[in-house]
Amino acid sequence: xxxxxxDPGPFxxxxxxxxxxxxxxxxxxxxxxxxxxxxxxxxxxLLMSVYxxxxxxxxxxxxxxxxxxxxxxxxxxxxxxxxxxYLCVVNKRxxxxxxxxxxxxxxxxx
Amino acid sequence: SQTIxxxxxxxxxxxxSPLSLECTVEGTSNPNLYWYRQAxxxxxxxxxxxxxxxxxxxxxxxNLSASRPQDRQFILSSKKLLLSxxxxxxxxxxxxxxxxxxxxxxxxxxxxxxxxxx
Numbered sequence: 001x002x003x004x005x006x007d008p009g010p011f012x013x014x015x016x017x018x019x020x021x022x023x024x025x026x027x028x029x030x031x032x033x034x035x036x037x038x039x040x041x042x043x044x045x046l047l048m049s050v051y052x053x054x055x056x057x058x059x060x061x062x063x064x065x066x067x068x069x070x071x072x073x074x075x076x077x078x079x080x081x082x083x084x085x086y087l088c089v090v091n092k093r094x095x096x097x098x099x100x101x102x103x104x105x106x107x108x109x110x
Numbered sequence: 111s112q113t114i115x116x117x118x119x120x121x122x123x124x125x126x127s128p129l130s131l132e133c134t135v136e137g138t139s140n141p142n143l144y145w146y147r148q149a150x151x152x153x154x155x156x157x158x159x160x161x162x163x164x165x166x167x168x169x170x171x172x173n174l175s176a177s178r179p180q181d182r183q184f185i186l187s188s189k190k191l192l193l194s195x196x197x198x199x200x201x202x203x204x205x206x207x208x209x210x211x212x213x214x215x216x217x218x219x220x221x222x223x224x225x226x227x228x
Binding site for chain 2: 099
């Protein structure tokens with residue numbers, strides 16, 4: 001079983017729509033969770049950390065469900081500039097290794 | 111502020127040739143350093159990580175090796191490239207020490223090297 005699994009998509013949504021991505025992880029002892037954004041042929045960049053209580057940054061909301069071992073990312077009022085691949089990232093409990101999902105592709109359509 | 115530099119940006123190498131990719135970090139000391147590879151249409155695969163000078167951990171067996179000759183320098187090498195070594199190679203750094211720092215800031219990646227083995 002993979003450490004981190006995501007629906008690859010693609011998700012094609014109109015501007016202004018709300019879209020949600022889920023990601024499941026296999027290691028119940030994982031402690032740190034993130035969403036990264038990767039534009040085509042570029043390096044991944046940190047979008048937001050995911051905290052146990054859930055957190056929001058503008059149009060983006062991240063949530064963690066430890067019991068079910070999944071994290072989610074909600075994007076409200078989608079913009080064309082949100083088009084990218086979104087990577088779910090989870091760390092190992094010990095050490096500093098992070099595991100990346102294969103990413104979910106989002107295209108926001110005018 | 112911290113910055114990470116990775117070069118070259120693009121590389122085309124023949125099968126059987128050697129490889130050396132370099133990554134340096136500025137503005138911090140004793141970072142954790144990582145090499146990842148992203149094959150076309152696939153996810154990021156952790157190749158090596160280092161928590162200090164001369165300390166290298168390998169995640170997958172392969173014909174690649176890594177070295178950390180200085181605190182903020184991380185090098186990825188191969189003696190003989192294979193076609194399957196083609197991909198997007200990314201260096202990254204993270205804070206050491208408190209888990210809170212790691213949870214807040216995660217990794218920061220370099221801009222990557224796109225390697226094509228022909």
